[in-house]
Amino acid sequence: MIRLMQASDLNAVSRIENLVQTHPWTLSQFQDSIQSYQSTVLEMHGQVVGFCILQPVLDEANLLLMAVDPQQQGKGYGYQLLAESIQFLKNNPIQIFLEVRESNLAAIALYEKSDFHQIDLRKNYYPNKEGGREHAIIMVKTCTEDFSQLFKL
Numbered sequence: 452m453i454r455l456m457q458a459s460d461l462n463a464v465s466r467i468e469n470l471v472q473t474h475p476w477t478l479s480q481f482q483d484s485i486q487s488y489q490s491t492v493l494e495m496h497g498q499v500v501g502f503c504i505l506q507p508v509l510d511e512a513n514l515l516l517m518a519v520d521p522q523q524q525g526k527g528y529g530y531q532l533l534a535e536s537i538q539f540l541k542n543n544p545i546q547i548f549l550e551v552r553e554s555n556l557a558a559i560a561l562y563e564k565s566d567f568h569q570i571d572l573r574k575n576y577y578p579n580k581e582g583g584r585e586h587a588i589i590m591v592k593t594c595t596e597d598f599s600q601l602f603k604l
């Protein structure tokens with residue numbers, strides 16, 4: 452089940468983030484994200500297994516962050532979380548943008564499966580663990596789900 456993130460989810464969300472990211476968001480960043488963005492969690496059997504933070508901007512949106520609990524990965528939850536979180540957006544975006552580390556092949560594959568494609572490369576954008584830098588791949592998804600709406604007068 453997808454639902455909006457609540458204050459009571461923050462510890463579970465932050466735990467997942469700390470397990471998967473080299474430069475994790477802080478608890479207070481997640482707290483702010485509840486107010487500032489569309490922050491959703493995927494709950495299975497009463498447990499938060501993943502989260503997704505989307506920033507609606509006018510008629511577009513940016514995917515800021517998402518993750519699935521490492522013990523729950525590879526079960527289709529990431530795909531479900533992203534698809535349902537996008538559907539949940541109230542601004543019906545025309546396009547959704549994201550940035551992803553070039554080395555993050557699992558995420559890139561998920562995004563491609565979700566109809567995102569690369570439009571740009573930002574060189575040496577992310578710091579990495581070893582003290583070096585890593586390129587960011589910029590991707591976009593065009594939301595053309597309901598063509599009939601486009602041609603309605």
Ligand SMILES: CC(C)(COP(=O)(O)OP(=O)(O)OC[C@H]1O[C@@H](n2cnc3c(N)ncnc32)[C@H](O)[C@@H]1OP(=O)(O)O)[C@@H](O)C(=O)NCCC(=O)NCCS
Pocket residue numbers: 471472515516517518519520523524525526527528529530531551555556557558560561562564
């Ligand atoms: C990226 C992430 C969210 C995917 O979540 P997930 O629940 O494991 O993904 P799913 O099981 O729904 O897989 C969906 C698709 O993603 C791709 N994918 C997922 N894991 C993959 C892996 N280890 N290697 C390659 N492709 C992978 C596949 O295309 C898969 O589709 P398929 O099963 O039909 O092949 C998860 O790996 C994660 O939390 N990673 C750490 C945080 C992160 O990198 N977030 C994104 C950047 S902010």
